[in-house]
Amino acid sequence: MKDKVHDENRQGEAFAPFAVDATEYSKRFYIESYGCAMNFADSEVVASILNNSGFGATRNVEEADLILVNTCSIREKAEQTVRKRLTEFRRLKRERPGMLVGVLGCMAERLKAKFLEEEKLVDLVVGPDAYRTLPSLVEEAGGGQKAVNVLLSRDETYGDIAPIRLNSNGVSAFVSIMRGCNNMCSFCVVPFTRGRERSRDAGSIIRECEELVNTGYKEVTLLGQNVDSYYWMDEKNDKQVTFADLLEQVALISPDLRIRFSTSHPKDITDDVLFIMKKYENICNYIHLPVQSGSSRILQLMNRTYTREWYKAKVDRIREVIPDCGISSDIIAGFCMETEEDHQETLSIMEYSKFDYGYMYFYSERPGTLAARRYKDDIPEAIKKRRLQEIVEVQNRLSQESYRLDIGKTFKVLIEGNSKKSDQDWMGRNSQNKVVVFPKAGFKYKKGDYVLVKVEQSTQGTLLGKIVEY
Numbered sequence: 001m002k003d004k005v006h007d008e009n010r011q012g013e014a015f016a017p018f019a020v021d022a023t024e025y026s027k028r029f030y031i032e033s034y035g036c037a038m039n040f041a042d043s044e045v046v047a048s049i050l051n052n053s054g055f056g057a058t059r060n061v062e063e064a065d066l067i068l069v070n071t072c073s074i075r076e077k078a079e080q081t082v083r084k085r086l087t088e089f090r091r092l093k094r095e096r097p098g099m100l101v102g103v104l105g106c107m108a109e110r111l112k113a114k115f116l117e118e119e120k121l122v123d124l125v126v127g128p129d130a131y132r133t134l135p136s137l138v139e140e141a142g143g144g145q146k147a148v149n150v151l152l153s154r155d156e157t158y159g160d161i162a163p164i165r166l167n168s169n170g171v172s173a174f175v176s177i178m179r180g181c182n183n184m185c186s187f188c189v190v191p192f193t194r195g196r197e198r199s200r201d202a203g204s205i206i207r208e209c210e211e212l213v214n215t216g217y218k219e220v221t222l223l224g225q226n227v228d229s230y231y232w233m234d235e236k237n238d239k240q241v242t243f244a245d246l247l248e249q250v251a252l253i254s255p256d257l258r259i260r261f262s263t264s265h266p267k268d269i270t271d272d273v274l275f276i277m278k279k280y281e282n283i284c285n286y287i288h289l290p291v292q293s294g295s296s297r298i299l300q301l302m303n304r305t306y307t308r309e310w311y312k313a314k315v316d317r318i319r320e321v322i323p324d325c326g327i328s329s330d331i332i333a334g335f336c337m338e339t340e341e342d343h344q345e346t347l348s349i350m351e352y353s354k355f356d357y358g359y360m361y362f363y364s365e366r367p368g369t370l371a372a373r374r375y376k377d378d379i380p381e382a383i384k385k386r387r388l389q390e391i392v393e394v395q396n397r398l399s400q401e402s403y404r405l406d407i408g409k410t411f412k413v414l415i416e417g418n419s420k421k422s423d424q425d426w427m428g429r430n431s432q433n434k435v436v437v438f439p440k441a442g443f444k445y446k447k448g449d450y451v452l453v454k455v456e457q458s459t460q461g462t463l464l465g466k467i468v469e470y
């Protein structure tokens, strides 16, 4: 998977700004993150809060005084992965009795104190809106009390906290612009684990992006569950800031700063946003636009608030305004009551939309969601998996076609680092978020530079090319 927002390669990644920490801190924390980019961004806020209370970061779990796992609840499998990891930490804790283990994020919010009863090894349970209280919770837990804070907030955005960039490549960074979600898609646990939607102060977002530019960053991804419904009232200037306004303000910071954003709910992405994208070259031509299903009946059961026709018209509009826009999607196979016809409609909307890539899942019932309360999870697992396989096959073909069509084109690519396979090759992305790999070939470019690359070959997930002098 190529997306930076939910990157399978990064699941469970241990975070620290550097491998060997030679700072003055006498206590160390180790943090592992799972799930979506919001969690990875939150871990950077947590690092900042802990730093300020005397904890240095480590990537070596053996030397940690505090182990934190930032968890995801989106599907059952995500929770199983975390549970397995926690049993591994249990062993470690037996060897180092003073060490504390804490669970953060969506699973902490969903299971609350149950975590302390069920997973006996956990000392701290901290929900996504309670990270400011971590230092006092750690102190409490250190004194032998089990510490829990899972209060959700209506206004917490951590807007004033400068995140500590953990495993950053020094080129691209996540900037959280809003938290929570009000959408109540019937399959989704997020509104319950992350609470009501709230937008972050636009001024603090701009300051964070400026700071990133001043320290050499070249790309920001503005993050939220539903970025297009961003809304902030700038009381000083008596002005409303919409997502389109915010995009423009970030784009104006520097023409050298690339801007991406994720995720867009199809119902909220407006013409204003599309025209701002078109106006500024540094706003990337890429939209992640989760469709979930191609059947209007299923979309209604999912409470997505759009129909098949409406989604198709949105794709048409995007392509009309920004003809070379990359579009990716999320798709769920085997939602409650899904028939073969519904499934065929999903396959056909994928063909229609020509997604450049997709993130595909089979439906996993989540306790407490609207679907879990109202509908029976009635599609047998074997059918869910077969449908998912068919979806994956269609997407693989569409991706292959999309990448093949880029052969012969020249793209402006931001170099992110060495390619995975060879330090003789650079890896970067084009505006459409496609990975481009090309030989360094004696040119004096470095990480963070823009370069023009002509594509000569493609695979399903990578464009291969050569530098055209820039």
Ligand code: SAM
Pocket (backbone or CB within 6 Å): 036, 074, 075, 187, 188, 189, 190, 224, 225, 226, 263, 264, 265, 290, 292, 330, 331, 332, 361, 362, 363, 364, 365, 366
């Ligand atoms: N807010 C984003 C949106 O509306 O598109 C995405 C949120 S969610 C973290 C990412 C994706 O996980 C969703 O788009 C959906 O496809 C998938 N997902 C959410 N709940 C699921 C469930 N219960 N079973 C399977 N997939 C699920």
Ligand code: SF4
Pocket (backbone or CB within 6 Å): 181, 182, 183, 184, 185, 188, 189, 190, 191, 225, 226, 265
């Ligand atoms: Fe979940 Fe829907 Fe909100 Fe996305 S928009 S986080 S899928 S409820």
